[in-house]
Amino acid sequence: METFAVVYSRISHDPEGRQAGVQRQEQDCRSMAAERGWGVLEPVYRENDTSASTRSRQRRPVFEQMLTDLARGPATVLLAYSTSRLTRRPLEYERLIELTARTGLQIHTVVSGPVQLDTADGRAIARVLAVIDAAEAERTSERVTRAKLQRAELGLWHGGPHPPYGYRYKIIGRLRELQVEQHTAALVREACQRVVGGDSLASIRNDWNLRGLRTRSGAKWRSQGIRKMLVRPSTAGMSERQGQLFPGTWPAILTRAEWDAARLVLLDPRRDTRTFRQVAKRYPLAGLLFCGLCDHMLCSNPLRGVPSFICSPTMNGGCAKIRIHAGHVEQFLLQRVAERDSAALEPPEQARVRAALRQLQDDHYDGLLDRPDYLRQSQRLRGALAQRGTARNVHAPSDGDKRVILHRALERVVVLPHPRGRASAHLDWPQRCALLTDRLQLTWA
Numbered sequence: 001m002e003t004f005a006v007v008y009s010r011i012s013h014d015p016e017g018r019q020a021g022v023q024r025q026e027q028d029c030r031s032m033a034a035e036r037g038w039g040v041l042e043p044v045y046r047e048n049d050t051s052a053s054t055r056s057r058q059r060r061p062v063f064e065q066m067l068t069d070l071a072r073g074p075a076t077v078l079l080a081y082s083t084s085r086l087t088r089r090p091l092e093y094e095r096l097i098e099l100t101a102r103t104g105l106q107i108h109t110v111v112s113g114p115v116q117l118d119t120a121d122g123r124a125i126a127r128v129l130a131v132i133d134a135a136e137a138e139r140t141s142e143r144v145t146r147a148k149l150q151r152a153e154l155g156l157w158h159g160g161p162h163p164p165y166g167y168r169y170k171i172i173g174r175l176r177e178l179q180v181e182q183h184t185a186a187l188v189r190e191a192c193q194r195v196v197g198g199d200s201l202a203s204i205r206n207d208w209n210l211r212g213l214r215t216r217s218g219a220k221w222r223s224q225g226i227r228k229m230l231v232r233p234s235t236a237g238m239s240e241r242q243g244q245l246f247p248g249t250w251p252a253i254l255t256r257a258e259w260d261a262a263r264l265v266l267l268d269p270r271r272d273t274r275t276f277r278q279v280a281k282r283y284p285l286a287g288l289l290f291c292g293l294c295d296h297m298l299c300s301n302p303l304r305g306v307p308s309f310i311c312s313p314t315m316n317g318g319c320a321k322i323r324i325h326a327g328h329v330e331q332f333l334l335q336r337v338a339e340r341d342s343a344a345l346e347p348p349e350q351a352r353v354r355a356a357l358r359q360l361q362d363d364h365y366d367g368l369l370d371r372p373d374y375l376r377q378s379q380r381l382r383g384a385l386a387q388r389g390t391a392r393n394v395h396a397p398s399d400g401d402k403r404v405i406l407h408r409a410l411e412r413v414v415v416l417p418h419p420r421g422r423a424s425a426h427l428d429w430p431q432r433c434a435l436l437t438d439r440l441q442l443t444w445a
Helices: 020-036 061-072 090-103 120-153 182-196 201-210 223-231 256-266 276-282 326-340 348-365 371-394 399-409 429-439
Strands: 004-011 045-048 077-080 106-109 113-115 167-172 175-180 238-241 244-247 289-291 308-310 323-325 410-415 440-444
Touching: 004 020, 004 061, 020 045, 020 077, 045 061, 061 090, 090 106, 090 120, 120 238, 120 244, 182 201, 182 223, 182 256, 201 223, 223 256, 308 326, 323 326, 326 399, 326 410, 326 429, 326 440, 348 371, 399 410, 429 440
Parallel strands: 004 045, 004 077, 077 106, 289 410
Antiparallel strands: 106 113, 167 175, 238 244, 308 323, 410 440
């Protein structure tokens, strides 16, 4: 019976997208499969420019799809160039151990040898290697962070595949220097003057789009894009690292005074034209979540269309280190409120009817209502309760109802950083609740 294998290749950094590294890994894995007589299932699982360290929050959709496919078969062998190419996250090793126990999967690598996950000693060694790989990734991250800080202190540009808007790259040997691109720099200066002069970002956006002006990628301008272009330090010939500004050696498009004036306008929280009431209608958690690092209130900021909250540096001067999925938090908090007091989940109108019924009973017991009046009014209120209860079973509570329920039960919710090395994708609800229990600190009203 022929043995089938899948090949997984990954490289952490490939800013130019050449994929040379993953192709070399794939070739070595194919050679190993040919030597052992294994058939390679197509296509291979390839993740380019994707980190697998504990410090990275990048999603790995190809890796997740591979695990799903391996659970279904027919492959019984997983091939990778090395264990560190497969993953550097201890939690993902646990998932591989569970998959191996369930399917009998074998894991082989070109340079690290076979990964024995079917014995206690093998699993122990794999876990130790995972911790070592994670530590090496964290040490690498620390070295890279220090190197970037040193570049900033020396006034050097930190690099990247694309220059900031208003600049172009000049290639000198293996180095890239920033030079002002006059026609795009003129737009940066125009936007700065108009913002300081009182124009809104929306008016600038509409004007530029009507004039046929486009971003570097050829897309229409958006207000947020113009905002980022003006507030980034590189536009004023500076770089920012660890909250500090460092003068750069490249020419500035805006003077420091012009840049400060634009930031003073754009970072003013009063520029947000949405009222708190408008935000609260859409997001029941608005005004309830606070950052566990800097204690600033979290702001609504959808990510790829998914409602979420962040500690925003531009909207309220936050640290930009906290983001959390709004839907999961809503569901978790409503569940906690129900565990604490099941009646608290009643919609506001139904709660008011029930309160009126209790008051009616108190008035009757105190002798303020005779029996006929009490029976007539209590029957009316109980009928309203029954009707609203039926409607509640048919219709889910509205965002307005959720907001009243949560703000009535909770004073504030502090959101802590996501635990390192702990995956958040593809969790079932009990696992999600365990994660949120660790991340959320509740203060009950």
